[in-house]
Amino acid sequence: METKQIQETINMVEEEHLDIRTVTMGISLLDTVAGDPQQTAKNIYIKVTTYAKDLIKVAEQIEREYGIPITNKRISVTPIALIAGHATPDDMLYYAHALDDAAKAVGVDFIGGYSALVQKGFANGDLALIKSLPRALTETDLVMSSVNIGSTKAGINLDAIKLMGETVKGISEKSDTANAKLVIFANAVEDNPFMAGAFHGVSEADVVINVGVSGPGVVKRALEKVKGESIQVVAETVKKTAFKITRVGQMVGALAAERLGVEFGIVDLSLAPTPARGDSVAEVLEEIGLEQVGTHGTTAALMLLNDAVKKGGVMASQRVGGLSGAFIPVSEDAGMIDAAKAGTLTLSKLEAMTAVCSVGLDMIAIPGDTSATTISAMIADEAAIGVQNNKTTAVRILPTLGTKVGDMVDYGGLLGTAPVMPVVEKSSADFINRGGHIPAPIHSFKN
Amino acid sequence: MSKAVVTVVGKDKPGIIAGVANTLADHNINILDVSQTIMGDIFTMSMLINLEELEGQFNVLQDDLNKLGTNLGVTIHTQREEIFDAMSRV
Numbered sequence: 001m002e003t004k005q006i007q008e009t010i011n012m013v014e015e016e017h018l019d020i021r022t023v024t025m026g027i028s029l030l031d032t033v034a035g036d037p038q039q040t041a042k043n044i045y046i047k048v049t050t051y052a053k054d055l056i057k058v059a060e061q062i063e064r065e066y067g068i069p070i071t072n073k074r075i076s077v078t079p080i081a082l083i084a085g086h087a088t089p090d091d092m093l094y095y096a097h098a099l100d101d102a103a104k105a106v107g108v109d110f111i112g113g114y115s116a117l118v119q120k121g122f123a124n125g126d127l128a129l130i131k132s133l134p135r136a137l138t139e140t141d142l143v144m145s146s147v148n149i150g151s152t153k154a155g156i157n158l159d160a161i162k163l164m165g166e167t168v169k170g171i172s173e174k175s176d177t178a179n180a181k182l183v184i185f186a187n188a189v190e191d192n193p194f195m196a197g198a199f200h201g202v203s204e205a206d207v208v209i210n211v212g213v214s215g216p217g218v219v220k221r222a223l224e225k226v227k228g229e230s231i232q233v234v235a236e237t238v239k240k241t242a243f244k245i246t247r248v249g250q251m252v253g254a255l256a257a258e259r260l261g262v263e264f265g266i267v268d269l270s271l272a273p274t275p276a277r278g279d280s281v282a283e284v285l286e287e288i289g290l291e292q293v294g295t296h297g298t299t300a301a302l303m304l305l306n307d308a309v310k311k312g313g314v315m316a317s318q319r320v321g322g323l324s325g326a327f328i329p330v331s332e333d334a335g336m337i338d339a340a341k342a343g344t345l346t347l348s349k350l351e352a353m354t355a356v357c358s359v360g361l362d363m364i365a366i367p368g369d370t371s372a373t374t375i376s377a378m379i380a381d382e383a384a385i386g387v388q389n390n391k392t393t394a395v396r397i398l399p400t401l402g403t404k405v406g407d408m409v410d411y412g413g414l415l416g417t418a419p420v421m422p423v424v425e426k427s428s429a430d431f432i433n434r435g436g437h438i439p440a441p442i443h444s445f446k447n
Numbered sequence: 448m449s450k451a452v453v454t455v456v457g458k459d460k461p462g463i464i465a466g467v468a469n470t471l472a473d474h475n476i477n478i479l480d481v482s483q484t485i486m487g488d489i490f491t492m493s494m495l496i497n498l499e500e501l502e503g504q505f506n507v508l509q510d511d512l513n514k515l516g517t518n519l520g521v522t523i524h525t526q527r528e529e530i531f532d533a534m535s536r537v
Contacts, residue, residue, distance in 0.1 A: 003482045003493045005535040006452055010524060012534075065505055067526035244534045251533040 013068060016217035017279040018245060020252050021272050022072040023059050024193035025052050026200035026208045026265060029078040029113075037084065037091040041098035048075060048102035048111070051207050051262070056107045058259045062252055070252070071274070071414070075103060076198035076210075077113035081125040092132035093139065100140035112144040112198035117188070120154040120437075130163055134170045137178040144196040150186035150383035152390050155440035161383065162432050165376025172368065172399040177411050180363065183396040184379050186386035191266050191321040197359075197394060208265035209257040212322065213249035213313075214272040215241075217279045219305075223287040234288055235308045242269065242312030250317040268322025269313030270358065271305070273333035275416035281305075281326050282335025293335055294345030302326060303356035323392055325358030331398075331411055331418035332363055341419045347378075355385050360393040365409045365418035368401040375399065377428035380438075388441050449498040450479065450528040451505075453512065457521025459490035466515050467494070467523070474508050475500045490521065495528070 012018040032043035052075050059073045080095050087095070096114055103111035114136060116126040129136075133145060147164055150156035164184050171178050183197040190201020193210040200208075222241045226233050249267045257264035273281045282293040288301045306325040314320050328350065330336045339345035347364065354360040360382045366375075379395045386393030398418065400409050405422045455467060464483065471478060471494075480495040501508060509525045516523035 002535075003484075003491075006454060006493050006531055007491075009531050009534050010454060061506075064509065065527045066530040067524055068530060247533045248530065251529060 010067070012215070012218045016215065016221050017274070017276060018068070018215040018218045018248070020068055020070040020249060021212040021214040021270070022074050022193050023055070023070055023252065023256050024074040024076055024198055024210045024212070025055050025260070025262070026076045026191070026204055026210055027051050028200055028204065028206045029083050030202070033083050037087050037094045040083065041094035044077070044095065044098045045102045048077065048099070049105050052106040052108065054260060058256055062255055066252070068248060068252060072109045074193065074195060074198065075106075075108050075111045076193070076200045077111065078202065079113055079115035079117055079199050081116035081123070081129040082202065084128065085123065085125040087125055087128050089128045089131040092128050093136060096132065096136035096140050096143050099143050103142040108142070110142050110144050110195045112146070112195050113200060114143050114145040115147065115199045117148045118157055118160045119148050119151040119186075120157065122160070130167055133167050133182065134174050137171055137181050138174045143181065144198065145182045146185055146188060146197045146199060148185040148188040149379065150387045150438075152187060152387050153440060153444050155444075156186065156380065156383045156387055156438035158380065158432070158438055159435045161376045161379045162373070162435060164379055165372040165374075165432065168375050168397065169372040169399065172401055176400050176409065177415070179398045180396065180411050180415050183394045185392065185394045186383035187390070187392045189322060189392055192323050193268050194270070194272065194323060194327070196396060204265070205263045207262040209253055209260065209262055210265040210268065210322065211249045211253035211256070212268040212270055212272065213245050214270055215245040216271045216273050216281045216284050218245060219271060220278070220284045220287050223284065231304065235304055238305060238308035239312035242309045243316045246313035246316035266319045266321030267313070267317035269310055269317070269320060269324040270322070270327060271309055272327040273329065273336070274414055275332055275334060277334050280333045280335040281328055282333050282339060286335060292339050292342060292344045294339045294349050298349060299352050299356055302328070302353050306357050323358045327358050327362065328353055329363035329396075330421075331365065331416035332414065333416070337417060337419065340421055347421055347423060351381060351385070354382060354393055355389060358392070360386070361395045361397055363396055363398065363411075363415065363418060365398045365400060365403070365420045366423050367405060367420055368399050368403045370399050370423055371427070371429070373427065373429040373432040374423060376432040378423075380432070390443070451496050451498050452526055452528055452531060453494040453496055454524045455490065455492040455516070455521050457490055457516075457519065459485055459488055460519070463490055463519055463521060464492065466519055467492070467512070470511050470515050471496060474504065474511070476508070
């Protein structure tokens with residue numbers, strides 16, 4: 001073994017913030033359904049706490065033995081709307097609290113899966129879950145929620161989009177930060193280990209371990225060494241670096257699954273930032289040659305980065321899945337925050353960037369008086385990008401009461417800080433209020 | 448064979464190698480390979496050690512080496528070998 005390689009590995013962790021972003025245990029709740037919501041909630045608590053009881057211990061031991069920090073330990077579960085078919089919105093709170101209590105009992109950072117899939121239409125449980133969200137997300141601490149409102153196969157549920165705009169607004173009236181725990185998807189994936197959108201899909205095994213890796217700092221440092229060289233060299237460098245990062249994720253995931261005696265699911269090949277300086281996707285884009293993220297060329301640079309991350313990572317892991325790519329949340333990324341504050345990064349540029357990256361409009365603060373239909377229209381635009389382009393897109397947007405453009409909002413910890421960004425003030429209400437369903441695109445008829 | 452890599456980085460002074468070697472000997476650990484150099488006035492050393500005789504005492508060994516590092520004013524990392532292989536070998 002070469003000393004140089006040893007030193008490189010240690011530097012990546014110590015100085016360049018290489019980490020395993022998350023080890024997420026996915027747990028199926030399909031076998032917890034009982035006739036009565038309170039009994040089902042009890043069964044959920046028992047199943048989650050039984051399977052995840054050693055998750056923290058095992059993850060911490062791996063951190064120690066291999067010297068790789070695991071930033072978050074999480075649980076994802078079967079979308080609750082699926083197992084709570086005949087619940088009322090009030091009943092739903094039993095489920096939310098059971099999840100919260102179970103997450104606290106085993107010591108994980110978050111539990112995801114307070115979710116509904118309504119791309120084609122609502123079932124009773126879906127509506128009950130959505131109506132319960134303002135209370136569920138403000139009465140619990142660790143419960144994360146997602147609602148899938150569109151897919152390439154099913155088209156876009158505009159009724160659901162209207163409802164989610166109102167829901168986001170309703171949540172913001174109860175809490176400044178609870179909307180950070182809700183993401184609205186198109187083409188949601190079933191094995192995503194990242195919050196707030198993680199849930200355990202129905203096609204998954206009973207219990208699995210999924211892993212999300214991260215390391216924008218490592219990629220940035222590698223790119224610093226190829227300053228001035230041609231763009232192929234940049235792509236090649238990102239690829240090689242992503243390979244190394246992903247190998248660590250593969251190793252940690254396989255180990256964790258083995259020690260916990262459950263199946264190993266996927267590695268999500270990602271670059272996800274944290275609010276710490278030197279751990280920013282924006283800084284990687286700037287290293288490629290942009291004066292500040294958000295300027296012309298940003299979308300192209302992001303496309304290259306996202307693609308190279310996937311190409312490098314795909315060979316390094318046995319099973320790839322999740323969202324895989326670069327994340328561009330505003331509040332969680334020091335470089336994005338700077339660019340948004342300076343006005344270089346706007347909502348419309350962010351929207352364009354989501355056409356070529358992993359997720360979507362993520363962790364963006366908007367003025368508190370933004371109307372519900374405007375929020376719905378933002379969700380509709382993102383869904384359209386995802387549905388038409390066969391990719392996942394999402395919206396996690398944070399209206400905060402009493403704030404106006406330029407104010408800073410603090411969400412605490414990994415969720416970071418965001419400047420309130422301007423939205424276009426012309427109304428989209430007549431469009432959203434039409435309701436109904438946007439048909440699936442022509443290429444959905446592939447069989 | 449179960450192996451780990453011990454790396455030591457810090458300001459050079461007498462007794463660093465002796466200290467690390469003694470701590471390892473106390474745990475009945477065999478040193479398989481050592482590479483040591485001084486860069487400027489910074490002491491750096493990587494050691495490959497055999498963990499076969501350790502019998503689940505990894506955390507105790509790591510704590511002892513960390514304590515030693517604090518006393519000597521150097522940083523000591525103790526990591527299982529697979530992490531370096533994972534990252535550097537296809």
